[in-house]
Structure formats: C-alpha cells, structure tokens
Amino acid sequence: MKTERLIVLVSPEEKARVERLAKRQCKSVGELVRNALSDFEAAQDAGGKPNGMAPVEDAELSAEQKAALERLAETALSTMQRANAALDKAFEAVEETKAQLAEQRAKKRTASA
Secondary structure, eight states: OOOOOOOOOOOHHHHHHHHHHHHHTTOOHHHHHHHHHHHHHHHHHTTOOTTSOOOOOGGGSOHHHHHHHHHHHHHHHHHHHHHHHHHHHHHHHHHHHHHHHHHHHHHHHHHHO
C-alpha cells in the first residue's frame, strides 16, 4: 500500500489522548486514525452522525419522544466523556507506577552490584 504523510496540529493534551487510546487498543497512532476515518465514512454513508448513530425518521417519534431521546443521548455522551477522562487518569497512574517500579528495581540492582 502506497502511503503519504499527513501532518495534523493538535494540542499536547490531544496528542497524549490519541497516543494513550492507540496504546490501549494496541494500535499505532496511524492505524487508529485510519480506522477512525473509515468508521466516520461508514457512518456518513449510512446517513448517520459522526458518532455512528443512525438517524431516526421524524415521522416515527413524537416531539416529546425526540426531546427525551436527545436528552438521553446528551447524558450518555457526557457520561462516556467522564468515563474516558477517568480511564485516562487511571492509565496515567499505571504508567507512573510502572516508572516508579522500574526506578526501584534499578536502585536495587545498583545497590547489589
């Protein structure tokens, strides 16, 4: 497969988030981005929204039902974002712990040498 380089400017926080997500999924950042692009295009081809939700025909639901579903979707999105933030913090804590353990092991090796 012929490839080309794509440079995208992101904040340091966004870069770290993408790298953590790729690591969690055992993928390279490039693979993660390519998969996300494919998923986005598939959702668009299906008439869905970028998050993959398919549209609901307006005639099928009352205004009250649509409003309730919209609130539910907003709540679900907010909850997912908080869960992702919590997972990011937990992942950072695990990485810090691994670094501390490696440092302790190195000190023990130096002390016993």
